[in-house]
Amino acid sequence: MTDLSTRPEVTAGTTDPLRLLTSRPRQLVRAVLLGSLASGAGVALIGTAAWLLSRAAEQPPVMYLMVAIVGVRAFGIGKGVLRYVERLDSHDLALRLQAGLRLDTWRALTRSTWVGRRSGDLLSRVVNDVEAVQDLVVRVVVPFASAGLVAAATTIVITVLSPGSGLLLAVSVVLAGVLLPWLTTRVAARSVGTLAPLRGELADVAAEANDAAPDLVAYGATDAVLARITDVDRRLRRAEQRAAWATGVAGFGQVLASGVAVLGGLLVGAVQVFAGVLPPVQLAVLVLTPLALHEVLSTLPAAALAWRRSRVALERVREVLTAPTVGSPDRLASSADGAGDGEPGIAITGLSAGWPDRGPAVVGLDLHFAAGEKVALVGPSGVGKTTVAATALGLLPPLAGRVVVTGRVGYLAQDAYLFDTTVGENVRIGRRDARDTEIAEALLRARVAMPVDRLVGVHGTAVSGGEARRIALARLVVGDANVLILDEPTEHLDAPTATALIDDLWASAEASRAAVLVITHDPVLAARCDRVVTLPTL
Numbered sequence: 001m002t003d004l005s006t007r008p009e010v011t012a013g014t015t016d017p018l019r020l021l022t023s024r025p026r027q028l029v030r031a032v033l034l035g036s037l038a039s040g041a042g043v044a045l046i047g048t049a050a051w052l053l054s055r056a057a058e059q060p061p062v063m064y065l066m067v068a069i070v071g072v073r074a075f076g077i078g079k080g081v082l083r084y085v086e087r088l089d090s091h092d093l094a095l096r097l098q099a100g101l102r103l104d105t106w107r108a109l110t111r112s113t114w115v116g117r118r119s120g121d122l123l124s125r126v127v128n129d130v131e132a133v134q135d136l137v138v139r140v141v142v143p144f145a146s147a148g149l150v151a152a153a154t155t156i157v158i159t160v161l162s163p164g165s166g167l168l169l170a171v172s173v174v175l176a177g178v179l180l181p182w183l184t185t186r187v188a189a190r191s192v193g194t195l196a197p198l199r200g201e202l203a204d205v206a207a208e209a210n211d212a213a214p215d216l217v218a219y220g221a222t223d224a225v226l227a228r229i230t231d232v233d234r235r236l237r238r239a240e241q242r243a244a245w246a247t248g249v250a251g252f253g254q255v256l257a258s259g260v261a262v263l264g265g266l267l268v269g270a271v272q273v274f275a276g277v278l279p280p281v282q283l284a285v286l287v288l289t290p291l292a293l294h295e296v297l298s299t300l301p302a303a304a305l306a307w308r309r310s311r312v313a314l315e316r317v318r319e320v321l322t323a324p325t326v327g328s329p330d331r332l333a334s335s336a337d338g339a340g341d342g343e344p345g346i347a348i349t350g351l352s353a354g355w356p357d358r359g360p361a362v363v364g365l366d367l368h369f370a371a372g373e374k375v376a377l378v379g380p381s382g383v384g385k386t387t388v389a390a391t392a393l394g395l396l397p398p399l400a401g402r403v404v405v406t407g408r409v410g411y412l413a414q415d416a417y418l419f420d421t422t423v424g425e426n427v428r429i430g431r432r433d434a435r436d437t438e439i440a441e442a443l444l445r446a447r448v449a450m451p452v453d454r455l456v457g458v459h460g461t462a463v464s465g466g467e468a469r470r471i472a473l474a475r476l477v478v479g480d481a482n483v484l485i486l487d488e489p490t491e492h493l494d495a496p497t498a499t500a501l502i503d504d505l506w507a508s509a510e511a512s513r514a515a516v517l518v519i520t521h522d523p524v525l526a527a528r529c530d531r532v533v534t535l536p537t538l
């Protein structure tokens, strides 16, 4: 067994089920062997107990029963202990593979800005679908492989005792272990294949309804959204019911297969006992051992469905891993971390910019500004000011032209995100090693008279719009950025607060010779910049 906290995580680097599983072959083999021994102990327990009961009925001296008595105890205890150890080992392997895959998925997420992706579905892929790798180990490979080994061993032992019963058992094993699982996946394939996408869709509509709840209630538009959620839920439930129905029918088939093995064993064994070729005490072994084996095989239809489900889920994860990147947030992070390669500044040359699957919002923009310069970008609503900022930040790839940003970038977004934590922790995002005193000072400079430990609520709903804006500003102030991109910094603020805040921002920008790009509709703020660039309407 291994300690997850001390061993490095496995990075799977693949979503191919076979390659995933064979990335830790020794642990996989060990888990399968432990699983086989646990299941084998269960079957051996019933077989030995059956012999013991029959033999005890003949009332021999107890010495003749001792080995069987010890065997029953050993198999009984061994079954539980081995199953426990197998569970530890197989879950350890499964969690390791899952951690590796999750790490790969996060890496893929950080490579792209995922502009335009449905966030609920993306979340469902990253959380639920990645977990499919757990099922692959615990519910598919270990049950199938160990059931196969135990079935082979049991069939050989029964064949040695009674070839006719062995043949019948082999037929029932093929029926229960191969045919029924295959039929189950055939019947339920389509509905199982839709489960993961439907869960993603449900997460998506539920997340959207949650975000939009105040507007929906205010406009009395909840019915339509609830109807959408109910519709997806109904489709999901139907798919789950179909899968459950297939598993139920397979369960019935399992009982039949087990009946064939038990009755067959009884008939063939009885004939052999009457013919004097089989000792009577072995009859119970021929009858009861197949029963125990079929208990092991009864999990296989569900395992076959889990295999199908895991493949669909891993395919969805693969789509995330191989999705084309949008923008270059990693480059942004490195330029933000790099200790300012050269003078801070932004050089935009011949830029055409726009959002994926839309035409360009901005065409042929030239905008160069240097350290210590403050430039206001103005223009009518929707003309593309935020699009220019997103492109300069690397969140969107330029459609044409070049954008070079030198220095440590600090960005105040128009809809800056507040996490559901304290004011202080929200500010600390600007500089992770900021001390409490520095956070308090940043809040003071951003004119937020709030205790650092006050909670801001989900999406900052427990603070006012102006307070949220200033907390986001404090996040910018606490960092040591020297290229500032500010999208509507004075929005939601009263005139005196806005003036005081800009005074402060300008003072610290001048001290660090920062290059400042301000997007604004506020003529007072624009007038306080060195230059005003007006974006033309296309």
Ligand SMILES: Nc1ncnc2c1ncn2[C@@H]1O[C@H](COP(=O)(O)OP(=O)(O)OP(=O)(O)O)[C@@H](O)[C@H]1O
Pocket (backbone or CB within 6 Å): 115, 116, 355, 356, 358, 361, 379, 380, 381, 382, 383, 384, 385, 386, 387, 388
């Ligand atoms: N995430 C997005 N996905 C697709 N299109 C977008 C997105 N954000 C903005 N757009 C579109 O891009 C165009 C430019 O929008 P942008 O937000 O850059 O304008 P803006 O000048 O900043 O407007 P405002 O002053 O109202 O904030 C608009 O037509 C807008 O509908």
